[in-house]
Amino acid sequence: MFQLFVNGLSIGAIYILLVFGLQLIIRTTGIVNFAHGEMYVFGAYTFWFTYSVLDLHLGFAVILTVIVMAIISGVVYRAVFHYVQARFKADTPLSDKALMSAMASIGLMMVLSRIIVLYFGTDQKGIPSFLPQVFVFSGIRLPAERLSIILIAVLIAGILSFFFFGTKLGKAMRAVSTDSLASKLMGINSDRIFIASFALGSILAGVAGLLIAPVFALDPAMGTEIIFMAMLVMVFGGINSYKGAVYAGITVGLAESFGYYFIGIISHVLLFVMVMVFLIFRPGGFFGEALE
Amino acid sequence: MKPWNNGKNNAKNRVPLLIFVAFLFLLPLFLKNPYYQHLFIMTYVAAGLGMSFNMVYSTRLITLGAAAFYAIGAYSSTLLTIKLNLSFWLALPLATVIAGIVAFVVGVIIIRTGTLTFVIMTLLFCLIIYQLVGSISWLGGWGGFINIPRPNPISIPYIGEISFQSRVPFYYLGLCLILLVALIYQSLYSSRIGRAWKAIKQSERVAASMGINVFWYKTLCFVVASSASGALGSFYAHYYQIVIPDMFTGFISIYIQIYSALGGLEYYILGPAVGAAIMIFVPELLNIAQDIQPIIFGSMLVIIIVFFPGGIIGSLKKLNQKKIGKKTRSEENVEAISDH
Numbered sequence: 049m050f051q052l053f054v055n056g057l058s059i060g061a062i063y064i065l066l067v068f069g070l071q072l073i074i075r076t077t078g079i080v081n082f083a084h085g086e087m088y089v090f091g092a093y094t095f096w097f098t099y100s101v102l103d104l105h106l107g108f109a110v111i112l113t114v115i116v117m118a119i120i121s122g123v124v125y126r127a128v129f130h131y132v133q134a135r136f137k138a139d140t141p142l143s144d145k146a147l148m149s150a151m152a153s154i155g156l157m158m159v160l161s162r163i164i165v166l167y168f169g170t171d172q173k174g175i176p177s178f179l180p181q182v183f184v185f186s187g188i189r190l191p192a193e194r195l196s197i198i199l200i201a202v203l204i205a206g207i208l209s210f211f212f213f214g215t216k217l218g219k220a221m222r223a224v225s226t227d228s229l230a231s232k233l234m235g236i237n238s239d240r241i242f243i244a245s246f247a248l249g250s251i252l253a254g255v256a257g258l259l260i261a262p263v264f265a266l267d268p269a270m271g272t273e274i275i276f277m278a279m280l281v282m283v284f285g286g287i288n289s290y291k292g293a294v295y296a297g298i299t300v301g302l303a304e305s306f307g308y309y310f311i312g313i314i315s316h317v318l319l320f321v322m323v324m325v326f327l328i329f330r331p332g333g334f335f336g337e338a339l340e
Numbered sequence: 341m342k343p344w345n346n347g348k349n350n351a352k353n354r355v356p357l358l359i360f361v362a363f364l365f366l367l368p369l370f371l372k373n374p375y376y377q378h379l380f381i382m383t384y385v386a387a388g389l390g391m392s393f394n395m396v397y398s399t400r401l402i403t404l405g406a407a408a409f410y411a412i413g414a415y416s417s418t419l420l421t422i423k424l425n426l427s428f429w430l431a432l433p434l435a436t437v438i439a440g441i442v443a444f445v446v447g448v449i450i451i452r453t454g455t456l457t458f459v460i461m462t463l464l465f466c467l468i469i470y471q472l473v474g475s476i477s478w479l480g481g482w483g484g485f486i487n488i489p490r491p492n493p494i495s496i497p498y499i500g501e502i503s504f505q506s507r508v509p510f511y512y513l514g515l516c517l518i519l520l521v522a523l524i525y526q527s528l529y530s531s532r533i534g535r536a537w538k539a540i541k542q543s544e545r546v547a548a549s550m551g552i553n554v555f556w557y558k559t560l561c562f563v564v565a566s567s568a569s570g571a572l573g574s575f576y577a578h579y580y581q582i583v584i585p586d587m588f589t590g591f592i593s594i595y596i597q598i599y600s601a602l603g604g605l606e607y608y609i610l611g612p613a614v615g616a617a618i619m620i621f622v623p624e625l626l627n628i629a630q631d632i633q634p635i636i637f638g639s640m641l642v643i644i645i646v647f648f649p650g651g652i653i654g655s656l657k658k659l660n661q662k663k664i665g666k667k668t669r670s671e672e673n674v675e676a677i678s679d680h
Contacts, residue, residue, distance in 0.1 A: 080456060131646045143455035147402050150459050151601065152645045154404075154594055158638030166631065276467055279460045287456060313475050320468045325460075329585055331453040 050188045052305050058194040059126045060301020061201035066278040067285065067293040068208065069249035075288060076245040078136065078145035079129050082153040084162035084253050086276025089268060091117055091254025092261045093168055098227040100175050105166040113258050114251055121250030125243050128156055133242060139229060157272070172265040197259045204255065205294075221245050236248075277304070284323050286333030295334055361432050364515055368508045377507040381579060383620045384514040388521050388572045390599035390612025392565035395525060397605055398534075399561045400541045401455060404593045405446075405462030408469040408568040409439045411588035413573025415473055418485050418583050428491035432574045439570020440563050447562040451555060466590045474585040484584030488577055510579045517575055521568050528564065529608060535563060595619070598637055601644050604651030611653055618652075 066088060073081050094116045099109040132149050158190045181192040212218040223231040232238050264270070277300065285296030300319065309313030327333075363559060389406055396403045417435035420426045426434070450461040473479045476495050491513070493503040502509050528534050536557050548554050600649040603615030623633060648655050 074456070080459070093479055128642055128646065135646070135649075137606065143400070146456040146459065147400070148645060148649075150402060150456075151597060152642050154597065155638040155641030155645065158591075158594065158634040159642070161633040162632070162638070276464055280464055283453070283457050283460055317468050317472050317475075320464060324446075327457075327461075328449055331457075333457075338364075 051190070052309055053302065054190055054194050054198075055307030056302035057298065058197040059305060060298040062256045062260055062274075063278055063281045063301055064294055064297035065201055065204065065252050065259075066274065067282045067297060068205075069252035069256075070282055071287065071290060071293060072221075072245050072252070073249040074146075076221050077129070077133065077242045078142055078322040079132065079149040079246070080146045080153060081249070082150060083124070083156040083160055084249070084278070085271035085273075086157060086164065087117065087121060087250040087253040087271075088257040088260075088274060089161075089162075089164055089266075089271035090120055091257030092266050092270070093164065093173075094254070095261050096173050096175050096266055100173075109134060110258065113254060117251045117254035118247045121247045122243060124156070124160075124250075125246045128152060129246065130154075130243075132334075133239075135187075136241070154281065157275075161268065161272060164271070166269060173261045174265050174266045177262045180335065189198060195263055197263070200255075200259060203210050204252070217241075217244060221248075280320070280323060284326065284333055286335045289333070289335035292333055292335035344431060345432060360362075361519065361604045365504055365512075367568075368511050377511050379620055379624060381511055381514045381590050382509070383617050384518040385572050385576050386596070386599055386616035386620055387613040388518050389569055389596045390469045390603065390616050391521060391525055391609060391648055392569045393596050393600045394605060394612055395528075395565040395568075395659060396610045397600065398537045398541055399558045400544070401451075401558060401562070402459050402597070403462045403565070404459060404590070404597065405465045405592065405594035406566075406569050406596045407588050408462075408466040409443060409569040410573040410576075411469050411473065411585075412439045412442055413570030414577035414583050414588070415479060417574035418488050419665075421477070421489055421563050421578075422485060428489070428574075428578050429494070430516065432571060435574035436567045436571040439573070440567035443563045443566030444559065447566075451558050451562065454656055463590060463593065465533070466588075466593050470585050470589055473588075480583065480585075484582065486585065488581045491578055491580070498674070514575060514579070516554065519569070519570065522613075524564075524568075526609055532558070533560065594641075595637070598641050600651075601641060604653040607653045614652055 061245070066084065068083050069087075070081060073079055073084070080256060091113055094113045095109060098104050098112045102109075104112065129149065129152070135148065136145055160283060172239050177193055180193065183190040183195075212222055220231070220236045220241050221244070224238050224245075228238050231241075281296045281300050282293065284300060285292030285294070303319055303322070304315065307318060311318070350531070351587075353578045367380070368377060371380075389410060393403060413435040416438040417428070417431040420431040420434055421428060446461075446465060450458050473484075474482045490504040493501050495501040504510060504513075536547070536552045539550060539552055540554055540557060544554055599615040599619050601615070602618060603611030603613065605611065619637075628636065644651060650658060651671055
């Protein structure tokens with residue numbers, strides 16, 4: 049039972065990382081990125097390629113994955129979302145941006161997921177676990193890699209909060225997300241901030257993929273599956289609240305873990321109904337407010 | 341920009357359209373190949389779904405749940421005919437009503453939550469319906485239903501009895517259905533309701549301050565569009581005679597979105613019809629491999645949304661106006677507003 053709890057927490061941690069990336073991109077650039085799940089797959093596959101195929105050292109593989117994610121996301125942003133962004137004015141309401149970028153990013157999602165299938169094939173890939181230890185406390189088995197996911201997610205959340213409140217780039221991102229026109233007047237290069245926050249969000253997704261890679265087998269469809277759950281978590285927690293994402297991620301992760309164990313695949317339907325009922329009472333999610 | 345209310349030259353515009361509709365009615369007389377007839381029927385269904393998408397877009401919302409209501413229509417009609425032995429002619433309106441009721445319940449909850457959440461939740465709803473019909477064996481399971489009964493023969497005065505054994509009656513049924521949907525939509529757009537939607541699209545706050553109940557008008561729009569999707573789903577189930585969950589994945593919703601975006605999101609009736617015709621016929625005739633279809637369609641969607649937001653019709657009109665060298669008055673007004 050405690051194992052289910054740890055599994056749920058680790059899945060929740062993955063959701064939280066993904067939702068952080070999504071929220072960062074939405075709040076700063078106004079882009080709803082349905083292709084975020086494919087970034088997660090890219091992260092997982094890059095890690096598999098560097099660690100398992102090229103047989104590089106673990107730390108080196110992780111650093112290489114982060115660099116590759118930054119490059120891919122930069123290219124994607126420059127190729128597509130830069131032009132979407134160019135159509136917006138500084139005072140375009142978020143809903144207009146969301147509609148247009150949602151349509152564009154759905155097209156992008158189709159393209160990227162197909163490229164992954166064509167390039168890596170549809171067969172599942174496995175990565176040898178780098179933390180095969182299992183802790184046993186009085187009959188409860190705790191796989192070390194599940195625990196490491198939770199620890200690393202907490203660590204990343206700490207680094208992010210330092211980044212947002214302690215560094216100049218992070219502060220600039222917060223300024224742009226609050227009011228991009230005013231921050232432009234203050235001398236912040238908003239284009240650079242847009243691309244930086246898109247890259248940061250995608251790196252978070254890539255790290256989530258990297259963390260999940262040794263636990264589950266990799267297959268190209270995992271991006272589309274997880275992005276919908278991440279979107280559900282984002283709606284549940286409130287789109288403009290990082291705090292909500294944490295609570296919602298943990299709730300949904302635990303609910304999924306226990307629900308799948310007890311009632312099978314239908315638990316997803318119940319989870320959706322639960323969120324719908326929740327939205328009746330709080331349209332904006334846990335901590336968010338309903339956006340226009 | 342203004343598919344309704346262009347009052348004076350309306351009658352003149354209708355003549356080519358009427359000729360085209362008459363052509364479509366006469367088409368099966370010389371198009372005997374059942375494969376092409378099948379493609380035409382598919383086009384009618386796709387165009388109807390695209391029109392529903394555009395209807396929801398006319399209040400500045402995007403539904404990615406069109407496939408869900410399509411599925412609800414198909415499944416409820418199938419269940420009504422198989423489990424309750426109802427006739428198709430009763431099951432079609434009932435399926436429409438059921439899809440409308442589900443859309444009302446879902447819409448009331450998620451329209452309040454804002455545009456962004458609406459987009460996400462409709463897509464999730466689509467996936468949930470897919471999983472629901474797949475995992476409950478009473479609803480057919482992953483194998484779905486096969487041998488769905490064809491519509492009962494009906495007799496029409498002057499034409500005689502029609503039995504739905506070949507493709508041709510289905511062709512006419514589909515054509516009549518899509519014309520009915522287009523007619524209802526057009527009359528809604530040119531009524532008080534349509535003007536309210538137009539106001540909401542321009543600015544929600546201004547519309548609200550004019551006394552338009554934004555929430556209920558959006559809900560109405562969603563319900564009407566979804567029940568039309570349900571009706572098309574019911575027709576498609578009895579035409580194809582098979583329903584399986586894989587026919588109603590989230591990808592179908594994305595394809596519906598491509599039909600609309602390709603034709604033109606601002607052209608509520610004609611846009612999806614053009615887009616659907618292109619999207620159904622071109623890949624079949626060019627024989628594009630299934631493997632790379634998503635890449636082509638996906639990049640097409642991105643290019644249209646980013647560079648040609650008017651779609652095909654919008655771009656053609658723009659080109660035409662550039663040739664003449666002047667702008668229509670409404671376009672100037674729109675530019676003035678958006679500059680402001």
